Amino acid sequence: MFGYVRPRIDVLAAEEMDAYRAAYCGLCRALGKQYGFRARFLVNYDMTFLYLLRSGVRVRAEAASCWCPARGCGRKVCTLDPDGYETVTACTVILCVEKLRDNLRDEGFLRSLPYRFLRLLYRRAYKKAARRLPAFAALTTEQLERLRTLEAAQSPSIDATADAFARIVAGCVADLEDPALRRPMEQVLYQTGRFLYLADALDDLREDCKHEAYNPLRFRFAPNQGELSEQELDYLTQLTDSSVNLAGAALALLPLQTCDRLLENTVYLGFPAVFAAVRAHKFRAKAGLAGIGRRSAKDGNTPKGETE
Amino acid sequence: MKDPYEVLGVSRTASDNEIKTAYRELVKKYHPDNYANNPLADLASEKMKEINEAYDAITRARAGQSGASGGYQSSGSYQSGSYQSSGSYQSNGGYQSYRTGSNSAYAQARSYININQLDAAESLLNAAANRDAEWYYLKGMIAYRRGWLDEARQHYQTACAMVPGNYEYQNALRTVQGGYTPYRQTNYQRTDMDTACDICNALMCLNCLCGGCGR
Amino acid sequence: MKQRTRKLVMMLASLLAAILLWLYVVTSVAPEATTRISGIEINLDGTIVLEERGLIITSQDADMLSLELSTPRVNLSKLNAKSIRVNADASKIREPGEYTLPCVVASFPDTVRSSNVQILRKVPDSVKITVSKLVSQPVPIKLNLTGSVKTGYSVEAGSAMLEPEEIVVVGPEEEVHMIDKAVVSYDVSSLEETTIVSLPVVFLNADGEEIEFSEHTTVSAPTVNLTLPVLRTREIKMGVQLQAGGGVRENNAIVTVNPKTIRVKGAADVIEALDDPFLLGTVDLSEITSHEERTFPLALPAGVTNISGESEVSVTIDLKGVSSASIPISDIRIINAPEGYRTELSTRTVNVNVRGGTEEINELKQNKNNGIYILVDLTDYTQDGAFTVTGKIVNETHPSVSVGKTVDIGIVITSNAPQPSPED
Numbered sequence: 001m002f003g004y005v006r007p008r009i010d011v012l013a014a015e016e017m018d019a020y021r022a023a024y025c026g027l028c029r030a031l032g033k034q035y036g037f038r039a040r041f042l043v044n045y046d047m048t049f050l051y052l053l054r055s056g057v058r059v060r061a062e063a064a065s066c067w068c069p070a071r072g073c074g075r076k077v078c079t080l081d082p083d084g085y086e087t088v089t090a091c092t093v094i095l096c097v098e099k100l101r102d103n104l105r106d107e108g109f110l111r112s113l114p115y116r117f118l119r120l121l122y123r124r125a126y127k128k129a130a131r132r133l134p135a136f137a138a139l140t141t142e143q144l145e146r147l148r149t150l151e152a153a154q155s156p157s158i159d160a161t162a163d164a165f166a167r168i169v170a171g172c173v174a175d176l177e178d179p180a181l182r183r184p185m186e187q188v189l190y191q192t193g194r195f196l197y198l199a200d201a202l203d204d205l206r207e208d209c210k211h212e213a214y215n216p217l218r219f220r221f222a223p224n225q226g227e228l229s230e231q232e233l234d235y236l237t238q239l240t241d242s243s244v245n246l247a248g249a250a251l252a253l254l255p256l257q258t259c260d261r262l263l264e265n266t267v268y269l270g271f272p273a274v275f276a277a278v279r280a281h282k283f284r285a286k287a288g289l290a291g292i293g294r295r296s297a298k299d300g301n302t303p304k305g306e307t308e
Numbered sequence: 309m310k311d312p313y314e315v316l317g318v319s320r321t322a323s324d325n326e327i328k329t330a331y332r333e334l335v336k337k338y339h340p341d342n343y344a345n346n347p348l349a350d351l352a353s354e355k356m357k358e359i360n361e362a363y364d365a366i367t368r369a370r371a372g373q374s375g376a377s378g379g380y381q382s383s384g385s386y387q388s389g390s391y392q393s394s395g396s397y398q399s400n401g402g403y404q405s406y407r408t409g410s411n412s413a414y415a416q417a418r419s420y421i422n423i424n425q426l427d428a429a430e431s432l433l434n435a436a437a438n439r440d441a442e443w444y445y446l447k448g449m450i451a452y453r454r455g456w457l458d459e460a461r462q463h464y465q466t467a468c469a470m471v472p473g474n475y476e477y478q479n480a481l482r483t484v485q486g487g488y489t490p491y492r493q494t495n496y497q498r499t500d501m502d503t504a505c506d507i508c509n510a511l512m513c514l515n516c517l518c519g520g521c522g523r
Numbered sequence: 524m525k526q527r528t529r530k531l532v533m534m535l536a537s538l539l540a541a542i543l544l545w546l547y548v549v550t551s552v553a554p555e556a557t558t559r560i561s562g563i564e565i566n567l568d569g570t571i572v573l574e575e576r577g578l579i580i581t582s583q584d585a586d587m588l589s590l591e592l593s594t595p596r597v598n599l600s601k602l603n604a605k606s607i608r609v610n611a612d613a614s615k616i617r618e619p620g621e622y623t624l625p626c627v628v629a630s631f632p633d634t635v636r637s638s639n640v641q642i643l644r645k646v647p648d649s650v651k652i653t654v655s656k657l658v659s660q661p662v663p664i665k666l667n668l669t670g671s672v673k674t675g676y677s678v679e680a681g682s683a684m685l686e687p688e689e690i691v692v693v694g695p696e697e698e699v700h701m702i703d704k705a706v707v708s709y710d711v712s713s714l715e716e717t718t719i720v721s722l723p724v725v726f727l728n729a730d731g732e733e734i735e736f737s738e739h740t741t742v743s744a745p746t747v748n749l750t751l752p753v754l755r756t757r758e759i760k761m762g763v764q765l766q767a768g769g770g771v772r773e774n775n776a777i778v779t780v781n782p783k784t785i786r787v788k789g790a791a792d793v794i795e796a797l798d799d800p801f802l803l804g805t806v807d808l809s810e811i812t813s814h815e816e817r818t819f820p821l822a823l824p825a826g827v828t829n830i831s832g833e834s835e836v837s838v839t840i841d842l843k844g845v846s847s848a849s850i851p852i853s854d855i856r857i858i859n860a861p862e863g864y865r866t867e868l869s870t871r872t873v874n875v876n877v878r879g880g881t882e883e884i885n886e887l888k889q890n891k892n893n894g895i896y897i898l899v900d901l902t903d904y905t906q907d908g909a910f911t912v913t914g915k916i917v918n919e920t921h922p923s924v925s926v927g928k929t930v931d932i933g934i935v936i937t938s939n940a941p942q943p944s945p946e947d
Contacts, residue, residue: 003686003748010679010717010752010790011826017682028688038659041691041743070663070689116693116741119574120659159456166455184348190455220458241486242457249342253351277719284721284748287709 001044001096003284004199005192007262008269016262018077022063023055023259024048026079027088029066034082034089035125040070042096042121046196049266050172051088053188055081056259057181086132091172093129094137097122098144139171156219158239162197169193187250188267191243195271198236202228203278233279240275244268312362324370331363344483347424347453417446426450441470445477452484460484556596557643561589562604565626565650569614578619579657581695581739583650588626591644598635606632611650619656619696625649655695662705663689664724664747670712677788677830678711679752686748690724694740703729707747714753716791721746754788754828755795761785761836762800763819769809770879770925771845776808779839782831789827797827803836809925814841846884849874854896855914855932861905863940869909869933873897875916879924887924894920899932909935 009017028043055061061081068076100118130137147164155161170190176182201217208215209226217223221232228236247267256263277283313320316330338359343352413432420429430450436443448463464481471477565588567580588609594602611624626645631637664685672678685707692699707722723746726734736742761780765773785801787794803819818837821829853872860866875895877887887893897914904910914932918924 006750008717008790009682009684009750010754011793013825014828037661038691041661041687041689043687045686069661116574117691117743120693158458159451163454163456180351184351187348187455194455194457238484238486239457239461242484245486246346246455249346249352250348252337253348253355282719284719286746287720287722 001042001046001092001099002196002200003045004196004203004274004278005049005266006045006270006274007265008273011269012262012265016265019259020048020052020262022077022079023051025066025068025076026061026063026081027051027085027092028068028070029078029080030082030085031089031092034086035093035121035128038120039089039093039125042092044092047088047092047095049192049263050091050189051085052259052262052266053185054088054173054176055079055084056256056263057254058084058257060258087172087175090129090132091136093121093125094133094140095168097126097129098140102144133175135174136171139174140168143168151214154214154219155216158198158201158216158220161216162194165197166190166193169196181254184250184253188247188254191247191250192267195240195243195247195275198240199275199278202236202275203283206281237275237279240271244271247271310358310362312365315358315362316366327363327366331359334359345421345449345452345480411442414442414446418449421446421449421453424453426453441467441474441477444470445474445480448480452480457484555593555641556599557591557593558599558602559589559591560602560604560607561587563588563590563607563609564604566608566610566629567624567650567652568610568612569616572614573616573654574657576617577657578616578654579695579739580613580652581655581697581737582653584652585647585650589646590628590642591646592640592642594635594640598639601632601635602640611652613652613654616654619654621651621653623649623651655697657693658696658699659691659693660699660702661689661691662702662726664705664707666749667706667708668711668751669708670710672711673713673715675756676715677754677756678714679754682752684750686750687744690747691743692726692740693742694736698734698736698740701728701734702726703731707749709749709751711751711753714751715755717750717752717754719748719750721748752790755791756786756788756830757794757797758784758786759797760800761838762802763838764802764805766805766807768807768925769811770877770923771808771811771842772880772923773808775842775845775880776806776811777841777843779841781837781839782833784831785821785829785833785836786831787823787827788830793824793826797824803838806838806840808840808842811840811842813845815839844881845878846881847876847878848884848888849876850887850893850895851875852895852897852916853891855899856896857899857901857934859900859902861901861936864905864907864936864938866901867935867937869935870931873914873930873932875930876927877924878926879921883921883924887921894918895926897930897932899934901934901936904934904936907936907938909933 007016007020009020012020024043024045027048028040031042032040061079061084063077063079065075066078066080068078097118100121104115104118143164147161150157150161150164167190169192170186172189173182173185176185201215204213205215205217205223205228206226207213209218209223217228221228244267248264251263251267274283313322316327316334318327318330322330335356338352338355340349340353340356343349346352413436417429417432420426420432429446433443433446433450444463445467448460448467451457451463452460461481461484464477464484467477468474468481565583565586567583570580573579590607590609592602608629609626610629611626613622613624616622626648628642628645631640664687666680666683666685668678668680668683690705692702704727706725706727708725709720709722724742724744726736728734761783763778763780765776765778767773787797803821806817816837816839818835820835821833823829851872852875855868855870855873857866857868875897877884877895879887887895895916895918898917899912899914901912904912911931911933913929915929916926918926
């Protein structure tokens, strides 16, 4: 989906890295089993975080070696936790389909890439997910509508726009009955959603300024050719740090039995690292030309000098 | 009643020193200052209560065993007023004296804020005629509790600008500026692994054979 | 003369009538004009329905059509390539194959009555299309790292993460089935920190050649995000924390460590924060006699991996400038002697073991008034007799010298009451 919510894998101990991969692969597997093989490619890091958060308050689920079609190797370890993944997969399907719908709205024409995949997944998968989580599906539609209204009005409020999005993310745990679990999780997810929205806005700022597309940062600040000043970036970094503090404080209130280090790593180390990379335009930067020229085995590895 | 050793996260055979250290770490973590104006403050103070009770239970049990070990009576010091769990974290005792005036609408708004009834607090404020520093501070508190950090910061900044000497306002602004760093569990030195991990490792041994494959 | 004028008028009138008649015929009842309109787009109907059936149109032999038609001249200005719609209906097709679909004029502009337009010729009058099976195929992505890693760094290819890990390709069967693999390539030569980049996906056929897809094929993600952890390597010195005690100071200890350094890897900021030397543990010098070898396991912080191959470090400690001696102490003091009794020491001098810096020990040996004394507490002794009491060795004058704790002292207690004289 977005990919901004991720642990700093270069400081994870080996077993934590394995646990993370197992959770990610487990989500992929669960998506395939519950929504058909095409739903597998909806797996992403953000929803893996959601799974870790939800399952962290329970004893670690069983992990097993499963056949994985996505890896050359064939077999990988994934977490087997059909109940634990059930809500997460439904949320994933609903959110991804809505995102595709949104992209479609922006691109507008029938033959676009999102359109085709939307129609591949939409009917059956979305309907099934919406039946599983009707309140969440309704919330998502409602908040995205609200977001569009704010966008149309060119709202300069970072908070209001981020709020619409954050509420959706927090809504992923609305089904939990115990308030001692639900309330801290909602707070963690709300601040995660805020962070995600802000990071995405900053990442897209250059492009949005170029194409005069809506971006709350365009109207809250006055970017110069798509760039914010150092002071403004510092301000945003401080807002992110506050989100980290609030999310961390909420995390501390959860009776985490497993995945606590992964979750803490994501919040305390992952968020700041991602934001710093986004700020420096180093996050998912398009790789340079060196070494990725189109190669053909017949030509004997001569790059054709293709540009991006 | 949860096992007090479990609450403090220590084994039954832990030394008195280890228990004291564990207790102090937990107090730092769940300290009310870390949850100032936090919508989850009530959960934090419940946790504090649980920790204090566990510590007391352990020290009483151990004192009973070893006879005269008067050194543990000092646990009483952590029960001082500011830690009392009263269902919700009331604004820190010391701050009361800084409140400007005794405006009842503001007092009411504060009460609403403390019990997370933010809409009620907000409508009270919106009905107020006077927009003074306290008004902006309270608007900031509401925004912060909602997670609207940009607005909170702007309101706190206004309040501080209007009344520069106010400690309460400055403290609030510092929190949002990231100047106040609460307890952060960045302790990666822990060597105790949960036993579930060992089961996990055993199951993963099949994958170990394939370990080099994954690119 | 009158007859001639009349003839003229008659001629003019009939001319006028003829003109009028001609005008009438031309404008209302007149024959139609023929025109050719070209460049009319042929719309293929039913593509959505086809996709639902798992079919896709991959080629059509014409996408423009010209119409030759005849229509009242009035309509001529309203008819053009944009205002006329031509369809070819593909919606009945249920199988892949080649089909010839008739081109049908579906509609004219609103202001023109279709009954007034006669279509004389359509060029072409049908369109040949190819319908293929629409397949969707997931393709795993292979990561291809090229270049050589910079010295002092380690690229963790095994922990690399691709997002997504597989791509779904949707398109005509013939195209999609050409795919052998999908590859993303990245050059690691200049990397110094963990990198997250967006890479284009290259599809290769079985011969290893790149496939260029037609516009009928779409992929779920044209680029893939690669998270590649890049760690720094560093040699760190090994050391131990010395704790003075037992008369031994830190500068009395010679520490030899084997291996002297360990090679580790980790994220740059974590590696930089490591202590140098890295302290393996604490050695309490009071436990060392003169020479000791100890082995310490390497307990590195999380995120730091040992790549030297050694899992333990052996530390040898040799003491220098430390002596032990046994010095005679005769300063024995009694406290809490029982009342009404006389106490006598049967032990006058005891040997006390001392340890410390050689110079200080020598000084103690030579100086009888060295301030070390034995304290004997007789609180519990209330009877006559000869006893061996545990005396506490007190050293307040030489704190850096360690002495034994206790020593046995013999005492004799006799009551002051008159002794019964021996019986005669």
